Amino acid sequence: MSKVSITDTVAALPGPWQQRELALVNDTVVRVAQLHGEFPWHHHDEDELFLCWDGTFRIELDDRDPVTLRPGEIFVVPKGVRHRPVAEEPAHALLVERPETKQFGN
Template sequence: MAQVNDTVVKAARLAGEFPWHHHDADELFLCWDGTFRIELEGRPPAILDAGEIFVVSKRIRHRPVADTPAHVLLVEHPETKQYGN
C-alpha cells in the first residue's frame, strides 16, 4: 500500500490459521476490521479487535489466527517473507 522510510505497509485478509513462523525483524499488526489473535510460542496469545495494535518482536515464533475473516495492516521490511525465515 505504501512505503515509509525502510518499511512497507501491507493490507491482508486473515481467515483461519496461518503457519507458525518467525522473522528477523519486528512486525506490527493493526487490526482494521474484525477480530483475530496472534498466538505466540510460550506466551499467552494477543487478541486484537478493530483499532488495536500489537508488535511481534523479532525471532518470536508466532501465527495469526482468525476464526472469522478479519482485515489487518502490517508494517514490516519489504524483504520480509510471508511465512518467515
C-alpha cells in the same frame, strides 16, 4: 504520490492470507492482509507490527498467552518470536514491516 483506499484494497483481496502493499514509507512497507483460519507457525528476523483494521483475530505466540486484536488495536511481535495469526471469521490487518520481510517467515 497518490492516495490509496484501504477499504477498496481490502474489498479487492482475493481470499485468506492474501496481502497487498499499500505504501512504502522510509525503510518500511505498509501492507494489508486478509486473515481467516490458522496461518502456519513462523518467525521473522525483524519485528512485525499488526494493526487490526476490521474483524477480530489473535496472535498465538510460543510460550506466551495469545493476544487478541480488535479494530484499532496494535501489537508488535518481537523479532525471532515464533507466532501465527488465527482468525475464526474473516478479518483484515495492516502490517508494517521491511519490504524484504517474507510472509511465511525466515
